[in-house]
Amino acid sequence: MAELNGRPVDPDQLTALALTNYGHFTTLRVDDGRVRGLALHLERLGRDCRALFGTDLDLDRVRALLRRAAPARGAVTIRVTVFDPSLDLGHPERATAPQVLITQRAASAGPLPPIRVRSVPYDRDTPEVKSVGLFGALRQRREARLAGFDDALFVGADSLVSEGGTWNIGFFDGDQVVWPQAPCLQGVTMRLLQEVREHRVAPVTLADVPSMHAAFATNAAIGVRAITGIDDTGLVGHHPAIDLLREGYAGLPGDAL
Numbered sequence: 001m002a003e004l005n006g007r008p009v010d011p012d013q014l015t016a017l018a019l020t021n022y023g024h025f026t027t028l029r030v031d032d033g034r035v036r037g038l039a040l041h042l043e044r045l046g047r048d049c050r051a052l053f054g055t056d057l058d059l060d061r062v063r064a065l066l067r068r069a070a071p072a073r074g075a076v077t078i079r080v081t082v083f084d085p086s087l088d089l090g091h092p093e094r095a096t097a098p099q100v101l102i103t104q105r106a107a108s109a110g111p112l113p114p115i116r117v118r119s120v121p122y123d124r125d126t127p128e129v130k131s132v133g134l135f136g137a138l139r140q141r142r143e144a145r146l147a148g149f150d151d152a153l154f155v156g157a158d159s160l161v162s163e164g165g166t167w168n169i170g171f172f173d174g175d176q177v178v179w180p181q182a183p184c185l186q187g188v189t190m191r192l193l194q195e196v197r198e199h200r201v202a203p204v205t206l207a208d209v210p211s212m213h214a215a216f217a218t219n220a221a222i223g224v225r226a227i228t229g230i231d232d233t234g235l236v237g238h239h240p241a242i243d244l245l246r247e248g249y250a251g252l253p254g255d256a257l
Helices: 011-020 038-053 059-069 135-146 188-196 206-211 240-250
Strands: 002-004 024-031 075-083 099-106 115-121 151-155 161-164 168-172 177-180 199-202 214-219 223-230
Touching (some): 024 038, 038 059, 038 075, 059 099, 135 151, 161 168, 161 177, 168 188, 168 240, 177 188, 188 214, 188 223, 214 240
Parallel strands (some): 115 151, 115 223, 177 199
Antiparallel strands (some): 002 099, 168 177, 168 214
């Protein structure tokens, strides 16, 4: 399912998105018509639209388009992509009329299996914006998977752990959850988990990883997913702290679309 502004999308309308890759998005999970952190998703869409297009996004209209796309029962993952179909590669400053593309896919059922990740020196361009420019992140994921890992974990030039390509990372140090202090996208799932579990935000380097009791990845599509290895450092796949995070996140009622 793909709709642009509430109507079936014409392939020609996707040309600018395919050829320029300029825009932003958010991905959310809808369970029986409710979304955890809906206000945070909408807030991010509005903020990123101003950053990339210099204009305000009609968030009430976005919400109406989400209601149109989401089933009343069951679970789906919906992506809201904002881009300007009239964008001209030679004059990107003229792209001031962003449109809303809604796409849908099946939602994952139950906790996903743990992952092993490889650290790579990489900083995303404008990490605070959830942009559609995924080339760098996907290239790093591809290389990590070819090397026998499940995904890539980004480490900045300052040697600080930051994020994965499409997820945030958190640790449990034996007392509380630790979120890395580094330039990254502040994910909605991460922000919600910070409300349900005692935590701190602090710099984390690869040298700190062996002292951690557990690590996990978060985003709206996967919820909380255990990480069992970072490079050659093994981590437990089942830890009470991760179970508590999953339970706390699952217990959030969500907001009605």
